[in-house]
């Protein structure tokens with residue numbers, strides 16, 4: 543089966559051109575983006591969190607699946623990266639951009655939990671994992687990518703990924719599925735409360 547996505551967010555070409563011009567190479571790939579669209583669409587009034595906005599390609603895929611009532615918060619450390627996303631997507635009132643350290647944000651956040659968390663940076667994945675998982679609502683989804691070995695990985699990163707997968711799969715309150723697809727994904731769903 544050819545698994546190339548057939549539909550793309552309308553905002554993507556302009557975002558991608560600016561991303562390329564900025565030399566940013568960490569955007570999610572199209573297959574991961576298409577999954578973000580589907581997962582966002584499954585939560586019609588969903589509260590969605592993205593950790594690591596980058597230049598906004600993942601944000602665009604999420605917004606493309608979201609209903610009018612769904613809301614997205616996206617957090618990014620680097621103002622220059624997020625500026626691209628803000629300029630291209632900021633007119634969409636469903637998204638709130640937060641500029642700052644994702645770890646600090648996770649520690650300070652005291653609002654309602656999220657139905658979908660795309661943890662696409664260090665905090666919420668390699669640090670602050672328990673805090674990010676605590677913010678997933680019962681029945682909610684936690685998604686991470688970039689789990690398959692890449693040529694540019696820093697020394698020891700493979701071991702960190704293995705540790706992360708182990709920690710997630712040991713959680714009794716989440717069910718996990720590893721997806722050997724795109725950049726290597728893990729999707730975890732928090733057990734619903736009976």
Ligand SMILES: C[S@@+](CC[C@H](N)C(=O)[O-])C[C@H]1O[C@@H](n2cnc3c(N)ncnc32)[C@H](O)[C@@H]1O
Nearest residue numbers: 568569570594596599600618619643644662663
């Ligand atoms: C993999 S990229 C995000 C890509 C984006 N989610 C997408 O799908 O297109 C990771 C981003 O995390 C940001 N970042 C790094 N450390 C961070 C931190 N401590 N808090 C928030 N963002 C951080 C980087 O600047 C980078 O833009």
